[in-house]
Amino acid sequence: DGGITQSPKYLFRKEGQNVTLSCEQNLNHDAMYWYRQDPGQGLRLIYYSQIVNDFQKGDIAEGYSVSREKKESFPLTVTSAQKNPTAFYLCASSVSGRAVYNEQFFGPGTRLTVL
Amino acid sequence: KNQVEQSPQSLIILEGKNCTLQCNYTVSPFSNLRWYKQDTGRGPVSLTIMTFSENTKSNGRYTATLDADTKQSSLHITASQLSDSASYICVVSVFQAYSSASKIIFGSGTRLSIRP
Numbered sequence: 403d404g405g406i407t408q409s410p411k412y413l414f415r416k417e418g419q420n421v422t423l424s425c426e427q428n429l430n431h432d433a434m435y436w437y438r439q440d441p442g443q444g445l446r447l448i449y450y451s452q453i454v455n456d457f458q459k460g461d462i463a464e465g466y467s468v469s470r471e472k473k474e475s476f477p478l479t480v481t482s483a484q485k486n487p488t489a490f491y492l493c494a495s496s497v498s499g500r501a502v503y504n505e506q507f508f509g510p511g512t513r514l515t516v517l
Numbered sequence: 518k519n520q521v522e523q524s525p526q527s528l529i530i531l532e533g534k535n536c537t538l539q540c541n542y543t544v545s546p547f548s549n550l551r552w553y554k555q556d557t558g559r560g561p562v563s564l565t566i567m568t569f570s571e572n573t574k575s576n577g578r579y580t581a582t583l584d585a586d587t588k589q590s591s592l593h594i595t596a597s598q599l600s601d602s603a604s605y606i607c608v609v610s611v612f613q614a615y616s617s618a619s620k621i622i623f624g625s626g627t628r629l630s631i632r633p
């Protein structure tokens with residue numbers, strides 16, 4: 403999957419618990435992204451980061467948080483404030499956020515299920 | 518509103534047959550359009566990318582077309598194989614002159630099933 407790893411592949415969480423999804427890339431890409439995928443819907447952007455120590459909210463950031471302390475890593479925390487967290491989460495990276503270079507390489511995804 | 522619509526939602530064809538998937542978009546200003554293939558439970562993988570000036574791009578048995586005037590794209594798959602069973606996602610980028618980041622709009626995908 404293009405040098406991007408996500409872990410774990412499957413994750414089960416009890417309601418009210420926070421959980422952190424891991425995303426690591428070895429492509430030396432500046433930009434990283436988190437998406438959520440629900441059945442029958444297009445990918446929706448949660449957060450993105452164009453450079454270390456900087457990130458911006460996407461279209462559905464409520465109930466999520468991220469950090470970008472290292473270029474290679476962009477972990478996503480799903481907090482208890484996220485009302486419907488069960489979904490397939492995809493991490494991606496690109497050379498930069500500019501359109502010319504914005505081919506995104508995706509990780510294998512993490513399927514989160516809230517019990 | 519920037520939107521990407523794909524049709525059909527799902528498609529079943531016999532192995533060896535050809536098929537064409539459609540993508541209509543209302544994104545403006547347009548930067549580029551990509552087709553991705555997503556196997557079940559995996560991340561999407563890029564198949565083709567086209568900019569405004571390109572109207573066709575091939576990648577093996579996959580051929581994408583773009584009509585920037587009508588804002589339509591198609592993905593044609595020739596001599597389908599069982600491994601072509603996947604979701605195909607059309608993705609359009611919006612040019613943003615005031616920002617270094619591009620806005621990316623994803624279609625909801627066409628789920629293609631190839632039957633032996």
